[in-house]
Amino acid sequence: MFYYLSQLKDFYFGFNIFRYITFRAAMAAVTTFLLCLIFGPFFINKLKKMKIQEIAKRHDCPDLDKFVDSKQGTPTMGGIFIVGSIIISVLLWADLANRFILLTLMTCIWLYILGFIDDYYKLKGIGKRGLPKRTKLLWEVLLGCFIGAYVYFSPETTTKLAIPFVKDFIITMGWFYIPFVAIVLIGTSNAVNLTDGLDGLAIGCVLIVSITLAILSYVAGNVNFSEYLLVPYVSGAGELTVFCAALIGASLGFLWFNCFPATIFMGDTGSLALGGTLGVIAVFIKQEMVLAIAGGVFVAEALSVILQVASFRLYGKRIFKMSPLHHHFQFCGWKESKIIIRFWIIGIILALLALTTLKIR
Numbered sequence: 001m002f003y004y005l006s007q008l009k010d011f012y013f014g015f016n017i018f019r020y021i022t023f024r025a026a027m028a029a030v031t032t033f034l035l036c037l038i039f040g041p042f043f044i045n046k047l048k049k050m051k052i053q054e055i056a057k058r059h060d061c062p063d064l065d066k067f068v069d070s071k072q073g074t075p076t077m078g079g080i081f082i083v084g085s086i087i088i089s090v091l092l093w094a095d096l097a098n099r100f101i102l103l104t105l106m107t108c109i110w111l112y113i114l115g116f117i118d119d120y121y122k123l124k125g126i127g128k129r130g131l132p133k134r135t136k137l138l139w140e141v142l143l144g145c146f147i148g149a150y151v152y153f154s155p156e157t158t159t160k161l162a163i164p165f166v167k168d169f170i171i172t173m174g175w176f177y178i179p180f181v182a183i184v185l186i187g188t189s190n191a192v193n194l195t196d197g198l199d200g201l202a203i204g205c206v207l208i209v210s211i212t213l214a215i216l217s218y219v220a221g222n223v224n225f226s227e228y229l230l231v232p233y234v235s236g237a238g239e240l241t242v243f244c245a246a247l248i249g250a251s252l253g254f255l256w257f258n259c260f261p262a263t264i265f266m267g268d269t270g271s272l273a274l275g276g277t278l279g280v281i282a283v284f285i286k287q288e289m290v291l292a293i294a295g296g297v298f299v300a301e302a303l304s305v306i307l308q309v310a311s312f313r314l315y316g317k318r319i320f321k322m323s324p325l326h327h328h329f330q331f332c333g334w335k336e337s338k339i340i341i342r343f344w345i346i347g348i349i350l351a352l353l354a355l356t357t358l359k360i361r
Contacts, residue, residue, distance in 0.1 A: 002027075003095045021218065025241045028093040029249035035085035036253020044257065044264050047075035052123060054265055074262060077119050079270020082250050083112045089246040098239040100284045103147060104277060105243075110143050111189055111276040115268035122268075130268070140189060140276075144182025147280055152177055157284075162232060164289050164354075167361040184288055185279045191298035192275030194305055194324045199262035200255055201326060201340045205297045206274050207251035208347040212294040212354055213281050214244035219358065220285040229358045232286040240281050247277065260337050294354035297347045301325050 006019035017023050047053075054074045086108065094101045114136060122130040151157045152175060159177035163169045173180060196202035219225045221238020254270075257263050266274075275298070282291035292299055304325035311319045321331035329339045 001092050001096070003093065021221075021238050021241050024093040025214065025218075025245035028089045028242050029245040029252075031089040031092060032085040032246045032249030033253040034249075035088060036081060036250055037256060039081055039085075040253065040257050040264075043078070043081045044075050047077060047264070052077050071262070071265075074265060076123075076265040076267040077116070077269045078254060078258065078264040078266045079112065079115060079119075079268070079273060082254050082266060082270045083108060083273050085253065086243075086246045086250050089249065090243055093246070094242045095239050098236050100236055100240050101243060103150065104240065104280050104284070107143060107147065107185070107280045108273050108277045111140070112269060112273040114139050115193075115270065115272035118268040118272075137186065140186045141182050143276070144185040145178055147185065147283065148178035148181030151181065151283065156235060158232070158286070160232070160286070161288065162286060164293060164357040165360050167230065180288075181283050184283055184291075185276050187302065188279030188282075188291070188295070188298065189272045189275035191295070191302040192278070193268060193271040195298055195301045195326070196266060196271045197324060198326050198336050198340050199260040200258050201343055202271060203251050203255050203258050203266065203274075204340065204344045205295070205347045206278065207248060207255065208344070208351050209278055209291070209295045209298075210244050210247040210251060212351045213278065213285070213287070213291070214241050214248065215355060216287050216290065216358075217241045217244055217281065217285050220287070230361055231358065234285055237285045240284060243277075244281065247274070260340060290354045290357050293357070294351045296350040297343050304328065 002018050003024060004018075005015045006017075007015075009016040009019075052075060054071050054076045087105065090101065090105060096102070114131075118131040118136060120126075152159055159173045159175075161171040161173055161177075161180075163171070192202055192206060195205060216231075217240040218238055219229060219231050220234045221236065221241070223233050225231070226233040251274075254264075254266065258266065278291065278295065282288050301324040304320055304323045307319050308323040311317055320328040322328050326339050326343065330336065
């Protein structure tokens with residue numbers, strides 16, 4: 001909304017500041033942070049009164065109860081005010097005529113609703129463990145295929161896949177890009193969901209990846225920077241910097257309450273929306289493979305579950321003491337706070353490695 005004030009620059013030159021992505025990105029981050037900080041306590045108290053609380057006991061793994069007993073009864077579904085603050089901030093500071101902003105906003109809201117229903121089912125005891133996995137997967141696939149089809153049929157976008165650290169090795173995927181995008185969205189949304197098991201772990205990693213994507217979005221949308229750094233130029237993608245900044249502010253605001261010991265959890269309501277949003281932004285700026293590097297913690301968490309399940313079904317043996325990976329380290333005797341900080345450190349190192357792809361080719 002404020003973006004359109006730049007059209008009044010002829011009346012007063014000061015309005016021209018609303019044209020700059022850097023200014024609006026900074027203000028979007030501040031807006032989401034303040035919204036979370038101001039309204040967070042209200043939502044936490046409201047969720048407590050409504051008894052929307054974490055059900056930490058896992059009947060399939062009683063051994064885990066000793067680690068989660070302290071979390072029993074903590075309010076969940078904090079994704080309500082995370083996503084809410086992001087939507088408000090984006091509506092205020094982004095160019096709402098930008099196709100990438102609209103599609104990213106749609107992705108965020110779509111997965112927010114899906115996560116909300118999943119959390120609601122869990123809290124009400126509908127189904128064994130929330131929304132049936134196949135139903136969840138179906139809606140994620142539909143969204144991914146829609147975004148993939150948009151990229152495939154749009155003359156302004158490309159289905160070429162750039163490989164990090166390699167200058168001229170580019171894969172043209174053609175229509176295979178449609179299911180590929182679906183895989184990216186399913187992978188990122190569920191990977192963040194799996195990582196959301198310790199206080200502040202997932203949101204801290206989302207913060208790190210959001211900062212990385214904000215830098216990459218700004219470069220991809222600037223014809224001079226993208227040409228100099230040999231990054232695929234995507235017209236209009238620079239506006240996604242504002243969306244990434246909103247994610248950054250919301251992550252910091254939620255982390256204020258979610259840091260150890262957490263007073264609220266984001267639930268599937270937040271984790272699915274945040275993960276899918278990161279994925280779709282990476283798709284639009286043509287940095288899908290770089291996302292796998294920057295989000296290496298999410299990748300490791302998801303792979304630990306896949307390998308654990310595959311090993312147990314094929315050989316009847318477990319690779320890890322518990323999956324996702326953060327629970328394995330809990331059973332190894334690591335304190336929760338130590339696991340969180342060390343995973344953040346790894347996430348920062350991987351983000352820096354991802355950013356080196358701008359120069360190392």
